[in-house]
Amino acid sequence: AQRVTQPEKLLSVFKGAPVELKCNYSYSGSPELFWYVQYSRQRLQLLLRHISRESIKGFTADLNKGETSFHLKKPFAQEEDSAMYYCALRYGGATNKLIFGTGTLLAVQP
C-alpha cells in the first residue's frame, strides 16, 4: 500500500539557516509527489510538484527514486516560511487521490 512518511513533527531553525524537510514514500507505481503548505489560519495550498521541477519561494524538492525520497529544501530560511508542510503522493491514476504525510511544522526563529 502507498505511504508517505515525514519523520519530523517540528523543525526549528534560525532565520538564514538552511532548511530540509524530509519526506519518504512507498508506492508500487510511478510516483507523483507534491509539497503542500498551510500557513497559520490559512487553507492548505500547493507549494511544489515534482514534475514541474521548479523553485517556489526559494524552495526546491528533488525526487530520488532510489531512496524513495522527496525532501524539501531551502538554502536560507525566512520567518515567513514558518508554516505546516505536508508531503503528498498522488495515487489511484485518474481518480487523482492524494495521501498525505503527517506534516512537519517549520518554525523559523528571528
Next chain:
Amino acid sequence: GAVVSQHPSWVICKSGTSVKIECRSLDFQATTMFWYRQFPKQSLMLMATSNEGSKATYEQGVEKDKFLINHASLTLSTLTVTSAHPEDSSFYICSASAPLKYEQYFGPGTRLTVT
C-alpha cells in the same frame, strides 16, 4: 482564481442529530471533489471521492451510511454527518479539482463539535 469555500466554518451539534457541510468551487467547475478528515495534530485522511452526478467512492473504513456525500452539481458537494456522536468531532476539509487537472484546491475546513 480556483477558490473553494466551505460552509459553515464551524458547527456545534448535539449527539444524535445530523449536520450538513457544503463545499463549493466558486470560480471553476469541479468534476471531482474530495472530503478529508483531520484530527488534531494529525494528517489529512481521505474519506471519499465525489464525482458530479455519480455516487461517491468511500475509502476503506469510512461508513458511507454515516457520512452521506452528494455531488449534485459541478460547483457543489455536500457532506452530511448523520446521527453524529462525539467521536465524529473533527476538522472536515474538502478539495476540488477541475477536469483533467491534477491540482486539488482546498477549502478552509469546517470544525465540527458534537456534544
